Amino acid sequence: MITKRIIPCLDVRDGMVVKGKNFLGVREIADPVELARFYNQSGADELVFYDITASAEGRGLFTDVLERVASEVFIPLTVGGSINTLADFDRVLKCGADKVSVNSGAIKNPTLITEGAKRYGSQCVVLSMDVKRVDGTFRLFAKGGREDTGIDAVEWARQGIERGAGELVVNSIDTDGVRGGFDIELLQKICEFSTVPVIASGGAGNMEHFLELFRKVPNIDAGLAASIFHLKEVAIEDLKKYLEDQGIEMRRTQL
Amino acid sequence: MIAIVDYGVGNLFSLCASLKKIGAEAIVTRDVEQLEKADKIILPGVGAFGDAIDKLYETGLVPHLLRMAQEGKPFMGICLGMQLLFERSFEFGEKEGLGLIKGNVCDLSADIPQSLKVPHMGWNKLEIRAKDEPLLKYVKEGESVYYVHSFYAKDCEESIKAGSEYHVFVPGVVRNGNVCGTQFHPEKSGETGLNILRAFAEA
Numbered sequence: 001m002i003t004k005r006i007i008p009c010l011d012v013r014d015g016m017v018v019k020g021k022n023f024l025g026v027r028e029i030a031d032p033v034e035l036a037r038f039y040n041q042s043g044a045d046e047l048v049f050y051d052i053t054a055s056a057e058g059r060g061l062f063t064d065v066l067e068r069v070a071s072e073v074f075i076p077l078t079v080g081g082s083i084n085t086l087a088d089f090d091r092v093l094k095c096g097a098d099k100v101s102v103n104s105g106a107i108k109n110p111t112l113i114t115e116g117a118k119r120y121g122s123q124c125v126v127l128s129m130d131v132k133r134v135d136g137t138f139r140l141f142a143k144g145g146r147e148d149t150g151i152d153a154v155e156w157a158r159q160g161i162e163r164g165a166g167e168l169v170v171n172s173i174d175t176d177g178v179r180g181g182f183d184i185e186l187l188q189k190i191c192e193f194s195t196v197p198v199i200a201s202g203g204a205g206n207m208e209h210f211l212e213l214f215r216k217v218p219n220i221d222a223g224l225a226a227s228i229f230h231l232k233e234v235a236i237e238d239l240k241k242y243l244e245d246q247g248i249e250m251r252r253t254q255l
Numbered sequence: 256m257i258a259i260v261d262y263g264v265g266n267l268f269s270l271c272a273s274l275k276k277i278g279a280e281a282i283v284t285r286d287v288e289q290l291e292k293a294d295k296i297i298l299p300g301v302g303a304f305g306d307a308i309d310k311l312y313e314t315g316l317v318p319h320l321l322r323m324a325q326e327g328k329p330f331m332g333i334c335l336g337m338q339l340l341f342e343r344s345f346e347f348g349e350k351e352g353l354g355l356i357k358g359n360v361c362d363l364s365a366d367i368p369q370s371l372k373v374p375h376m377g378w379n380k381l382e383i384r385a386k387d388e389p390l391l392k393y394v395k396e397g398e399s400v401y402y403v404h405s406f407y408a409k410d411c412e413e414s415i416k417a418g419s420e421y422h423v424f425v426p427g428v429v430r431n432g433n434v435c436g437t438q439f440h441p442e443k444s445g446e447t448g449l450n451i452l453r454a455f456a457e458a
Contacts, residue, residue, distance in 0.1 A: 001420055002377040003399060040445070045378055071272045075445050076401060096268045098443065121302060123374050123403045166374070197376060221377065251378040251399035253445060 003251045004214055004243070005045035005222035006236055007199065008229040010035060012081075013052045015061035017230065029230050036069040039229070042236040043253040044075065048101070048169070048224060051081030052144070063095045070096020080128055084108070089116050093124075101126040101169060104142045107149055110163060117164030122196075127165035129153060131186055132173035138186055145173045157190050168194060169224065171201040179205025179228070182213045187220055197221035204228055207242045214248045257281040257456060258293030260320070260336075262311045265301040270333070273442040277449055279456035285314050295455065296320070296328060298436075300335030304344040304360060304406065307335050308352060317353070324355050330434045331390075331455050337429065337436025338406060346406050356431040358411025363404070367422040374405045379419035379439075381427055381447075388416035389458045390428055390435055393450035400427060400439040400447055407438065 010017045010032050017032045036047055047069070051062040059082070070077060079092040080101025089100045100120070106112050106127060116125040130141040131153040138153040157168055170190055172183030182203045191198050200213055204225035213223050228234045240250045257274060259267060261283045274281040281297075282289060290296060298320070300307050311317060324330045332340045341352045344360035352360070364373040378399040383391055402419065408426045417428040418438075427438050428451075435455075441448035 002375070002379050005377060070268060072276060074269065074273050074276070074442055074448055076443050093266055094268065096266075096272065098266075098269070123376055166376070195372060197372060251380075252397060 001249060002221070003045070003249045004220075005199075006043075006210070006240060006250075007046045007048055007222050007224040008039045008044050008236070009048040009050065009201070009224050009226045011050045011052050011226065012062055012065060014055075014058045015065055018052070032065045033068045033072075035230070036073050039236065040073045040075060043240050043251070044236050045251055046076040046078065046222070047073065048078045048080070049097075050101075051079070053081075063091060066092060066095040066097060078126055080126070084112070086112075086115055086119060089120060089124075093120065099124055099126045099167065101128040103128040103130070104144075106160070107140070107142045107151070110159070113160055113163040113165050117166070122164050122166035125165050126167045126169055127157070127160035128169040128171065129156060129160075130171050130173055131183075138189070141173060145176075153186075154189055158193060161194060161196055165196060167197045167199065167221075169199045169201055172203060175203030176201070177227075178203060181205065181209040182223065184212065184216050187213070187217045191217050191219040194219070199224050201225075204234075207234055207239050210239060210243060211246050211248065214243065256293045257295045257297055258290045259283045259297045259299060260290070260311075260316065261285045262307075262314045262316070264307050264310055264335070265299050267299060269440075269442040270297070270299055273449055273452055274456070277453045277456060279452070285316060287316065287319050290316070290319065290323065294329070296323060296330045297455075298330070298332040298336035298339060300333065300339060301403075302335060304335065304338055304346040304352075305348070305350045308339055308350060311339065321353065321355070324353075324434050327433050329455065329458060330355070332434075332436035333442075334404060334438060334440055337438055338408065340429075340434060340436050341408055341411065344406065355434045356411060356414050356429055356436070358414065358429075359409050360406050361409045363407045363421070363423070363425070371422055374403055375407070375421050375425060376403045377401070379421065379425075381417050381419060382424075383417045385416040388428060388430065390430070390437070390451050390454050391417060392454040394447055394454075398447040400437075400441070400444040402427075402439045404438060
């Protein structure tokens, strides 16, 4: 059967990997190509890159980084950040991306999901969503978690799948950066109906949090994290060994 | 020299990069002479069967590719490229394939419970059926490969060399003589995938 995936997420600004806390306080950490190579050797099942650059020069640096990564790391690469048009899809796919992640661009223009799926196939379109509890409901946020859209997040996920998204990345703003574990309640709610793979994001602080995720949300496909991997608090090979020992099926890299 | 058939489907960045990584010389071409000169041929592909086979016919290459395959040139299909090697597909109506391997390409969702997601997407473990399969020279039982597909090969028992469990047994590596294929993406399957491409390049 399909194994559960462990995915490090790399936020890239001006050609460097950075990681903010609760969407604030950004700082530089490492060279993305080095880091990608390291994660590949550690057994990461996929890599997610978000382009958090604002400038045109930064965008060029990002595609350059992507091309260099894709030239030596042969696992699936998902790329997001500032994807607003089909031309943006094209730009990153040509540099070696396998899947394209849409977020604010799809909120502004939901047909972007449909058009992307029509041209490149559903498997290529990932709907990434930032979710926060507001007045007892799950609310969809835009612009990197800064703007409350007023849209019901669970409904948005449902619509995204109908429009042709082939995968969901569900990022909980409430648990992100807190390191108290994934947002089990939110993820259960979405996995109840999702017919496409769901990737959990936000809140991983230790190995046990991944085990809790895979046990409590059996339909979840992957756990994504950034800082605990970047800061070497959790090594991916140790994490996968731990999960496998606990009966969670993992991809084995070295046999 | 490996020739990758260029017929306008799919993104060849990773395939080219992975061949380069293992030190195999490769070109992307739709030129008959170049294909003729090449020692081996890779037929790539993503998307829908009907659209892809139509595009392949539009290049005018089909009779040449069939001849080269029949003459014994090592020939490998990847993902949809593998599906095209079979006799027919039932994706959006019945459509004939290249017929180089006996079998049909059928809807996976019709044969598995609804609780299982389609496409069959992600890493799945390889069960090896034929220990002597040349593509698997450097691969051990239980290594994982990366799949993304909604249709799968059926009625092809004799050509299955390895595959993965997804309620049904999904053929992952198939072969009929010099013609072989992988349903998964070796260019996205980490070291295991590179080793499969290496074995093809060396054979």
